[in-house]
Amino acid sequence: MAVWLDKASDDFEARFAAFLTTKREVSEDVNAVVKTIIDDVRTRGDAALADYSRKFDGLDFALTPMRVTTEEIDAAEAEVSPEVLDALRLAATRIEKHHARQMPKDDIYEDAIGVGLGSRWTAIDAVGLYVPGGTASYPSSVLMNAVPARVAGVPRVVMVVPALAGAINPTVLAAAKIAGVNEIYRIGGAQAVAALAYGTESIAPVAKIVGPGNAYVAAAKRQVFGTVGIDMIAGPSEVLVIADADNNPDWLAADLLAQAEHDRGAQSILITDSVELAKAVEAAVERQLKTLSRSETATASWKDFGAIIIVPDLAASVPLANRIAAEHLELAVADPDALMAGIRNAGAIFIGRHTPEVIGDYVGGSNHVLPTARSARFSSGLSVLDFVKRTSILRLGAEQLKQLAPAAIALAKSEGLDAHARSVAIRLNLES
Amino acid sequence: MAVWLDKASDDFEARFAAFLTTKREVSEDVNAVVKTIIDDVRTRGDAALADYSRKFDGLDFALTPMRVTTEEIDAAEAEVSPEVLDALRLAATRIEKHHARQMPKDDIYEDAIGVGLGSRWTAIDAVGLYVPGGTASYPSSVLMNAVPARVAGVPRVVMVVPALAGAINPTVLAAAKIAGVNEIYRIGGAQAVAALAYGTESIAPVAKIVGPGNAYVAAAKRQVFGTVGIDMIAGPSEVLVIADADNNPDWLAADLLAQAEHDRGAQSILITDSVELAKAVEAAVERQLKTLSRSETATASWKDFGAIIIVPDLAASVPLANRIAAEHLELAVADPDALMAGIRNAGAIFIGRHTPEVIGDYVGGSNHVLPTARSARFSSGLSVLDFVKRTSILRLGAEQLKQLAPAAIALAKSEGLDAHARSVAIRLNLES
Known part of the structure; x- marks a missing residue:
């Protein structure tokens, strides 16, 4: 079902170039609606938030207050299984330890003629974290965004999450507690972004907003950019697996499908020097698709955007990988270091046959917020650096x-x- | 002429809050025009560039080719005075030495259970540098943008600069040569940004675009963001001078005017605990304004956006400075380190009475591309980090x-x- 491309064929370059520029998202133009909502929240504050939450989330703040209380958070945590709580805690600890190494150091020095120069780093005063509602409400993303902010020393981390009829995924609240989020409000959409950027009577403004969201949230983030900082605008996820013949096709198929199940616009690509392996992986994908709960999404993604690329030798995969600039790159080969030396553009590299990308989604310790849609050519995954800023010094x-x-x-x-x-x-x- | 605010007065908080939110720019909505131009360049490539350059710059590429030749660059360099060339070389060397210290180091390690983790940094493959035409065509900005890119190891730095009837400021070309720019094209406006982002028959696309520009350039950068990376969208410049009584009013007046002469939207602020000094500085500003070639601009800026804030003691200036989050902060006080310890939000700090901000504009070694309009609350000045990206590693x-x-x-x-x-x-x- 996925497209096949053969590096050895005459039309490869044309087909590969077209493949690279394929759009995987319909960009809805919601700018006008979003502008109206933002202006309304700036003007009317809490009253506007109450109106939008009644309209979009069926929520009455008179009955269910906007701010989530400590008691609610504790109650939510008690609903989550001990197994999942332990997993969240392990993930948070590993994320914290890894990200602590990213903290930049001040560098103040005198040059040869006695001029004092330097860089001094300070944490951002307050950060807002947008967490989507519904099926895209991932506790792991709460950790990946909030833990680095805390490691950076951000004193105030504010979470917003839409709550259909008041309900918030209890695991999301548990993750927020574990990550040390300071304030949680049950608001979403462009109105939540506006409240974070400009503040209302109840919510003090933040200086930067991070986290994924739908088209309205993305448009709102673009519009408030400048008033506050924002993180990257995330697009649909992608994985590139470079594999030699000596792989279990079922393992690779599972990895390809782990991306495909995220979103109909997700993309899974296999590059291999073995036509036999490619055929076996494709067959395994077909088999495994049948038993996935999100089979429809994964099938659409694999059919529309999946690709298998045959190369004459593995070295030929490196320049292709640099052009694809994948968010996730798996190197399932005997000598991954040889390939890695040539890789310039990738959000994250997962090395060897025992490093499925999914470990990085949850408990590897590295961040799962990574540059999508070829933006690894010019940007990096989320890190402590996103929550600090540098002041330049001259004396x-x-x-x-x-x-x-x-x-x-x-x-x-x-x-x-x-x-x-x-x-x-x-x-x-x-x-x- | 500038506004006076007194921390001790009852209405201070209201007036200061209003002062902070004053807009200093008229934001022109040029999005529709810019979208048309970008689409046209994507469709027609070089032909579209030729048409826009004929229309906007009075330039015929058949007579004056789009790409600036090595011979032209050498000829331009020969036109520049030896004194200015030496100054550019000194600036470039100092910028290079300082920025070399910013190069981040790879960090690959194994954790306690043997998981391999890490960060690997690589330079961006190609960077575009927009240089405005006319009076805003600053050679120093060419150095401040291009030198850090070269320090980062960017193999291809491409400069675009509009050339009215073919002419480019020779000092700009000399600066580009000194900074090691690889390709120069005489194109400007949204069409130049589109060419850099999408490429044409003659210009290979880049992965990131940096540099200041007018409303059309800024809108174009916002629109191509995602396809390529962009730097911050720079607003009008500002300086905050915190001064004790023991200052020469003429020195401080000159510093305030050095910002004010940039742009009618620039902002110069003095905070002091001495009413006498404040009055003397204001009088000195009035005197000095008369002898400036850009007096009209500086007068308008000082009148519309200049401010003098009286505080009961210097310690009271720190929370105000953090709220102002100035692009440039001068500490003209006896004990600058005491104040500096509390400063969290500032693009750059200039310490002591002998560090006028202007040194940082040219030859200090630090970068003069800094966060404006309170964005120092969440962002940093330009550095080597803007020209590299990090790949996360898991094994x-x-x-x-x-x-x-x-x-x-x-x-x-x-x-x-x-x-x-x-x-x-x-x-x-x-x-x-």
């Missing part, structure tokens, strides 16, 4: 100013900026 | 997979993702 004494002044004045004058030149010259009693 | 053996599998399977099942659970379970011959 001169009279002597250093004297040394650097002539060049600064020359450049300022060449740019026609008199006051710039004067600001330096005046300190040295020079004419400018 | 498990059979033993590690066995240890982590139960938690991963439990979480996958709790999220209703069967294929996820299977992808782990199948490797251990477990049911899922």
